[in-house]
Amino acid sequence: MNLERVSNEEKLELCRKYYLGGFLLLPFLWLVNVVWFSLYLSQVCHLSRYVIRSAVGAALWGLGLGVWVGLFQTRRNQWGALGDALSFTQPMGEP
Amino acid sequence: LFCGSWGSFPAPFPRPCVGNSVERKIYIPLNHTAPCVRLLNATHQIGCQSSLSGDTGVIHVVEKEEDLEWALSKGPHPPYMILLNGNLFSRSGFLGLGTPKFGIKSHFPCPGLYSEEHGPEFAHCNGSVWNPLGSGVSYEDFPFPIFLLQDANETETIKECFRAHNVPAVPGAAPQFPLCAMQLQSHMHAAASTVTCMRRSSLQSTFSINPEIVCDPLLDYNVWSSLQPINASGKVEPEKRLILAATRVDSHSFFWNVAPGAEAAVGSFVSLLAAAQALQAAPGALGLPQNVLFVFFQGETFDYIGSSRLVFDMEQEKFPLRLENIGAFLELGQVSLRNDSVLWMHTDPISRRNQSVDSQVRDLLDVLNRSSPGSGVSLADPGVSQPLPPSSFQRFLRARSIPGVVLSDHRGQFHNRYFQSIYDTAENIGMHYPEGLTPEEQLEFVTETAEALAQVGTLLARALFSLAGGTDPTESIRADPKTVTRLLYGFLLNSNNSWFQSLIKPDQKGILGPFPQHYVAVASPTNTTQLLQAVLGNLTGIRLNLSREECQDPGKNPALQSELYEYWWVQGPLDGNSTSRIPGCVRSGVRLSPALSPAFELRRWDSREFSTWTESRWKDIRARIFLVASRELELLTLSLGMLVLLLSLLCTFIPRIPNPQFPNSQTPKCPNPQIPNSQSQIPKS
Numbered sequence: 026m027n028l029e030r031v032s033n034e035e036k037l038e039l040c041r042k043y044y045l046g047g048f049l050l051l052p053f054l055w056l057v058n059v060v061w062f063s064l065y066l067s068q069v070c071h072l073s074r075y076v077i078r079s080a081v082g083a084a085l086w087g088l089g090l091g092v093w094v095g096l097f098q099t100r101r102n103q104w105g106a107l108g109d110a111l112s113f114t115q116p117m118g119e120p
Numbered sequence: 121l122f123c124g125s126w127g128s129f130p131a132p133f134p135r136p137c138v139g140n141s142v143e144r145k146i147y148i149p150l151n152h153t154a155p156c157v158r159l160l161n162a163t164h165q166i167g168c169q170s171s172l173s174g175d176t177g178v179i180h181v182v183e184k185e186e187d188l189e190w191a192l193s194k195g196p197h198p199p200y201m202i203l204l205n206g207n208l209f210s211r212s213g214f215l216g217l218g219t220p221k222f223g224i225k226s227h228f229p230c231p232g233l234y235s236e237e238h239g240p241e242f243a244h245c246n247g248s249v250w251n252p253l254g255s256g257v258s259y260e261d262f263p264f265p266i267f268l269l270q271d272a273n274e275t276e277t278i279k280e281c282f283r284a285h286n287v288p289a290v291p292g293a294a295p296q297f298p299l300c301a302m303q304l305q306s307h308m309h310a311a312a313s314t315v316t317c318m319r320r321s322s323l324q325s326t327f328s329i330n331p332e333i334v335c336d337p338l339l340d341y342n343v344w345s346s347l348q349p350i351n352a353s354g355k356v357e358p359e360k361r362l363i364l365a366a367t368r369v370d371s372h373s374f375f376w377n378v379a380p381g382a383e384a385a386v387g388s389f390v391s392l393l394a395a396a397q398a399l400q401a402a403p404g405a406l407g408l409p410q411n412v413l414f415v416f417f418q419g420e421t422f423d424y425i426g427s428s429r430l431v432f433d434m435e436q437e438k439f440p441l442r443l444e445n446i447g448a449f450l451e452l453g454q455v456s457l458r459n460d461s462v463l464w465m466h467t468d469p470i471s472r473r474n475q476s477v478d479s480q481v482r483d484l485l486d487v488l489n490r491s492s493p494g495s496g497v498s499l500a501d502p503g504v505s506q507p508l509p510p511s512s513f514q515r516f517l518r519a520r521s522i523p524g525v526v527l528s529d530h531r532g533q534f535h536n537r538y539f540q541s542i543y544d545t546a547e548n549i550g551m552h553y554p555e556g557l558t559p560e561e562q563l564e565f566v567t568e569t570a571e572a573l574a575q576v577g578t579l580l581a582r583a584l585f586s587l588a589g590g591t592d593p594t595e596s597i598r599a600d601p602k603t604v605t606r607l608l609y610g611f612l613l614n615s616n617n618s619w620f621q622s623l624i625k626p627d628q629k630g631i632l633g634p635f636p637q638h639y640v641a642v643a644s645p646t647n648t649t650q651l652l653q654a655v656l657g658n659l660t661g662i663r664l665n666l667s668r669e670e671c672q673d674p675g676k677n678p679a680l681q682s683e684l685y686e687y688w689w690v691q692g693p694l695d696g697n698s699t700s701r702i703p704g705c706v707r708s709g710v711r712l713s714p715a716l717s718p719a720f721e722l723r724r725w726d727s728r729e730f731s732t733w734t735e736s737r738w739k740d741i742r743a744r745i746f747l748v749a750s751r752e753l754e755l756l757t758l759s760l761g762m763l764v765l766l767l768s769l770l771c772t773f774i775p776r777i778p779n780p781q782f783p784n785s786q787t788p789k790c791p792n793p794q795i796p797n798s799q800s801q802i803p804k805s
Contacts, residue, residue, distance in 0.1 A: 070790035102312075106319060115320045117334065118158075118169055118736075120312035 028061060033069045036062065044075040052086035055079035150278075150302075150743040152271035154375040156262070158308035158736040160317055160335060161423070162719075162726045166258070167308070167736075170265035174305030177201035179282045179745065182208060196294040201302040203269075203278060206543070250509055250532075251539050258374045258540060265304040267743050268375040268542065278302070281745055297750035304743050310335035310736035315725045317734060335734040336642040337720045340418040341712035342426045343369070343652050345396065345660055347405055347412040347588070349684040349709050356440050361447030363412045363587045365580065366427070366512055367392045368420035369648060370640045373542045379639040380545045382612055383536040386638065387456030387549055387573055389416055389652070390607040394577030394599035397659035399584055402597045409589035410447060414660075416652055417512050418715045419640045421540065423731030426715035427512035431519050432730075439713065443516070448484055448587055449524030451513045455576050456549040456569065457535040463497050463576065464531050468508050471521035480523035484587070488525065491582035494595060496575035502531045527576070546612040563609050563617045570605035577604065607655065611636055615651060622693040623654040626703070642735050645712065653710055657688055661708025671705035686710055 028036060040062050047055040058079035066073050101108040102120045109115065158167035177199040180191045185208070191200045269275045281300040288295040309332070310317035317335035324331040350356065367388040371381025380386075396414045399405055419425025433439040455463065465485055472478040485501065492499045508514055511526045529535055538544040551569045553562050577599030585594050610620045616632040624631065631647040638648045645653075664671070664687075666680075671689045674682040685707045692702040719727040726732070 105316075109316070109320055109323060115324065115332070115334070116311075117172075117309040117332075118307055118311050120316065 028065070033065075036065060036069050037072055037075075040069075040072055040075045040079075044079050047079060047082055052083055055083040055086070059083055147744045147746045148277065148281075150267075150269065150274050150745065152269070152274055153743050154268040154270060154378045155304075155306040155741045156266040156268075156374055157306065157376040157738065157741075158310060159338075159422075160310055160312070160314045160734050160736065162314050162728065162732040164261070164313060165311065166261050168262040168264065168266045168306060169308050170304055170306045172307050174303045174307075174742075175199070175201075175265055176301055176303040176748070178299045178301050178748070179203060179278060179286055181279055181282050184208075197299060201304070203275075203282070250530075251534050251536075253533070253537055254539060258372065265306045266374075267304055267306070268378065270378075278745060285747065297753065298747040300745060301748040302743065302745045306738065306741045308736040308738050310734065314732045314734045317736070318720075318725045333737060335736050337716060338419055338422050338425060338640050338642060338731075338733045338735055339714070339716035339720075340370075340426070340640050340644040340646055341649050342418055342430060342715045343416040343649060343656060343710060344713055345414050345656055345708065345710040347399060347408070347414075349681075350411070350413075350440050351683050352440060352711050353683060354440055355437070356442075356445050358442065358444060360445055361410055362441060362445050363410060363448045363450065363584055364415060364446050365392060365395065365412060365450045365452075365584055366415040366417060367452040368426075368512060369416045369418050369652060370421050370638045371544065372421040372540045372639060373544075375542060377637060377639050377641070378542050379540075379637045380542065380612065380635075381540075381638045382544050382546055382549045382551075383454050383456045384421075384539055384544055386608070386611045387569075388452040388454060390604055390611065391455055391573045391576040391580065391599075392416065392452055393607055393652075393656060393659055394574055394604045395580035395584065396656065397603060398577060398581035398597050398599045400660045402581070402585055402590075402594075404590060404592055405585065408585070410587070412584050412588050413441070414656070416656075418646075418649060419717075419731070420512055422640065422733040423717075424512055424515050425640070425717045425731045425733070427515040428730050429715050429718055430713060431515050432718040432721075433713065435519065443520045443522070446516070446520075446522050448480070449513055449516060449522050450484075450580065450583065450587075451511050451524065451526045452576070452580065453509055453511055453526050453528030453530075454534060454536055454539075455527060455529050456573060458497075458529040458572065459535070461496060461498055461572070461575070462500050463527050463529060463579070464500050464502050466502060466506065466508050466511075466526040466528060467504070468513070468517055468524070469504055469506070471517055471523075472504060474521060477521050477523055481525070484523055484525055487586045488527075488579070488583050491579055491586060491594060495579040495582065496572075497579045499579075500531070506532075527580075546608070551608060551612065559614060560618060562613070563606055563619060564602070566601045566605045567608070570601050570608055573608070574599040574601040574604045603659065610651070610655075611638075611648070615647070618694065620651065620655070621691065622701070623658045623690055624651070625654075625689060626691050628654070640715075649712070653712065654688070654690070657686065657706050657708035657710045658690075660710070661688075661706045664705045664707050666705040668703070668705075680707075684709070 031039070040058055043054045043058045047053075047058070056079075058076055062069075062072055062076050066076060097111070101112065104111075156168040158165055158169055160166075178195075178197045178201065180187070180195065180200045181203045182188045182191065183205070188202065188204075188208070191202055269278070278300075285298065285300040286295050311334075314335070314337075321331075321333040321335060324333065346362075356362070368385050369389050371379040371384040373379045392414060399412065415430065417424075417426030417430070420427060430439065431443070434441055434443050453466070465488060467481050467485070472481055489499055508517075508526055509528055509530070513522075513524050513526050516522050516524070536544065536548070538548050549569050551567050553565055553567065557565060578597065581597045581599060582594040585592075585597060606617075606619050610617055613636075614634045615636045616634060620632055621629075628650060631650050633647075636648070638646075640646065666687070668689055670677060670680075671687045674680040674685075674687045680687065686709065688706045688708070690704060690706055692704050694700075695702050717731040717733070719725060719730040719732045724730070
C-alpha cells in the first residue's frame with residue numbers, strides 16, 4: 026500500500042483502525058501506526074492522537090516483552106521443569 | 121603425485137598424497153581415541169563436555185608438573201590443549217586444572233548400605249573406605265573435553281608437530297605463529313541430571329515431530345543359569361530353597377567404552393564360570409536336594425543395576441524365584457590378587473544380629489572352611505564387626521536378611537590399584553605369557569593367574585555342592601585351569617580366538633574382536649553379555665544331535681521341553697584344515713534377565729533407592745590437529761574482507777541511487793477537534 030496515494034481521511038481511518046486493532050493483543054499494529062504515520066503527523070488532523078497512543082502502547086509492549094525475554098534467557102535454567110515446559114526447543118548440553 | 125601446499129601455511133610435515141581435498145591438506149584426524157563422555161544420575165552429571173563445534177587449543181606436551189603450571193598460568197597463547205602422560209593424570213593434576221572457576225568438587229558419599237542408623241561405628245564411612253588409592257576423577261564433572269590417545273603412532277605425530285612448531289627456537293621466548301593446535305569435539309546433549317534429561321526426552325517424544333532424545337539409561341541383561349533346569353516362565357515352589365552364586369560382569373573407566381576390568385570383574389566371573397562347569401560335571405550334581413543358580417550381574421558398577429533389578433523382579437514375581445526361595449547367597453568379589461592364597465569371607469554384621477540368620481551364616485562359613493583343604497585356597501574370616509565390601513549381595517540384604525558370604529582377596533582396602541581404571545588389564549592380574557607364542561598357543565597356555573583362579577573356582581564348586589545337600593566327598597570336583605586360561609585370554613586379550621569362534625551362533629561373528637572391554641553401555645546386549653551367554657551355555661550345557669531346523673525351533677517338539685532349556689545352533693569348530701565349520705546344537709539352561717534399573721520402569725527418575733545412571737547422547741566425536749594462525753592475522757584477514765565487501769557495495773550502488781522523494785510537507789489547517797469520521801468537514805489537501 027502506497028500511503029502517498031491515499032487521501033487524508035483514509036489515512037486517518039486506517040490509523041484509527043490499526044489503533045483499535047492493537048488492543049486485541051496485536052502490538053505490531055501499533056508499531057506499524059508509529060512507523061507509517063509519523064511522517065504524516067503534520068499533514069493530517071487528529072492523526073497525532075492515534076499515533077501517540079499507539080507509540081505509548083507499542084513502547085509498553087516492547088518493555089514487557091523485553092523484560093520477559095531477558096528473564097527467560099537468563100533465568101530459564103534455574104526454573105527446572107517449568108523452564109522446560111515453556112521452551113519450544115531444548116538446549117543441548119546446557120542445564 | 122605431487123601434493124603441494126595450499127595457502128600461506130606449509131603442510132605440517134610431508135605425508136603421502138591422499139587426494140586433493142583441501143580439508144585433507146589442513147587437518148590430520150586422530151582416529152584411535154576414546155572420549156570422556158557425560159553420565160548422569162538423579163542429582164548430578166559427571167564426565168566431560170566440549171563446545172558445540174569442538175574446543176581448539178594450542179598443543180602443549182606436559183612431561184613434568186612444571187610444564188603444566190606453565191601452560192596454566194604463564195603460556196602466552198592460551199587456550200592450551202594439554203598432552204599428558206598417564207602417570208600425571210591424577211587428582212592433584214586435575215584439581216590444578218580445576219581452578220576455582222571450574223569448582224570441581226567431589227560429591228559422592230560413602231558407598232554401600234551402612235550409615236549411622238546401623239550404629240555409630242558406621243558413621244562417617246568408617247570401615248567403608250574400600251578404595252583409598254582411587255582418585256575419584258571418574259566421578260567429577262569437567263567443562264572441557266578429555267580424550268585418550270590409544271595409538272602410539274598418533275601420539276608421536278602430535279609430539280612431532282609440537283616439536284616442529286610450538287617449541288621456540290630460543291628457550292624462554294614465545295613461540296611464533298603458526299602453531300600446532302588440536303581440536304577435540306565431544307559435545308554432549310544431556311545436562312544437569314537424569315531427571316532433567318529424561319524429562320526433556322519425554323517432552324520431545326510427546327510434543328515434537330522430530331523428537332530429540334538426549335540421554336539413554338544404562339541397561340543390559342543379566343545372564344543366569346541353574347544346575348537343575350528351571351522353567352523360566354514358571355514359578356519355583358515357595359518351600360524350595362536354592363543356593364545363589366553370583367558375581368559382576370562389568371567395569372568402568374574414565375573413558376567411554378574402555379573398561380578392561382580384569383581384577384574388578386573378569387577374574388571373578390571367569391572363576392564363577394569355571395565353578396559352574398565343574399559343578400555341572402560333578403557326579404550326582406543333577407540329583408542334589410537343592411538347586412544352584414548361577415547369576416552374572418550386569419551394570420553393577422553403576423549402583424548395582426543388575427542386582428537391584430533382579431531383587432525387584434523377584435518381589436514383583438516376574439522371575440521364577442522369590443526372595444524367600446534363596447537359601448544362601450555366595451558372591452565372588454574381586455578374587456584375582458590374593459596374597460598368600462588367602463581368600464576372605466565377608467559377612468554382613470547387621471543381619472547377623474538376628475540369631476537364626478547368624479546360625480545359617482555360621483553353617484555357610486563351616487561348609488566353606490570344609491571345602492577349602494586341597495583346593496589351594498586358604499580361607500580367613502575378617503571378623504563379625506567388619507561390614508561387607510561393596511557388592512551385589514547388599515542389594516539382596518536391603519530387601520531381606522539372607523545368609524550369605526562375599527569372597528574377596530582383600531580384607532580391608534582393595535588390592536586392586538587400578539579399580540575401574542583403563543589400567544585394570546591382564547597385566548594387573550599378573551597374566552604373563554612367554555615370548556614368541558602364537559595367538560593359538562597363548563590361548564592354550566596356562567598362566568599362574570589361571571591356576572590361581574581355577575583354585576577359587578574349585579573351592580566354590582565344592583562349597584556349592586555341599587551347600588546344595590551333597591554328601592559325597594568333593595575331592596573329585598575340580599575347576600579346569602585350561603578352561604580358565606582360555607576364558608581369561610578371550611575376555612582380556614583377544615576374543616576373536618578359535619574357541620570363542622566355535623561357541624557363537626553364525627550371525628554373531630561381529631561380537632568378537634581384540635581388546636575386549638566390559639562397559640555396560642546403552643545398547644544391549646553387549647558383546648560381553650552375548651559371549652558370556654555362549655560360553656556358559658557351552659560349559660554347562662550338552663551337545664545334542666539335532667538338525668538345524670529342530671534346534672532353531674524347539675517349540676514344535678514337546679519332547680525337547682523348550683520351556684526348561686535353551687537351544688542354540690552354534691558355528692562349531694573348524695573342520696580340520698578347511699575353512700568350513702562343523703555346526704551343532706547345544707542345549708543349556710542359560711537365560712537372560714533384563715538389567716534395567718527399576719527407576720526407569722517406575723519412571724521415578726529422582727529415585728534414591730535405585731540406580732538412575734544414564735549416558736548422554738551425542739552427535740559427533742572427533743579429534744584432529746592442524747596449524748593455526750595468530751588471532752591478529754585472523755582479524756586482519758576478516759577486516760580486509762569486510763573492507764573489500766563495503767568498497768564493492770559502494771561502487772555498485774552509489775551510481776544507482778535515485779533522487780530521494782520526501783512526502784508532501786504542507787501543513788493543513790486543523791479545525792476543531794471532532795470525531796474525524798464525517799468526511800465533509802475535513803478540507804481536502
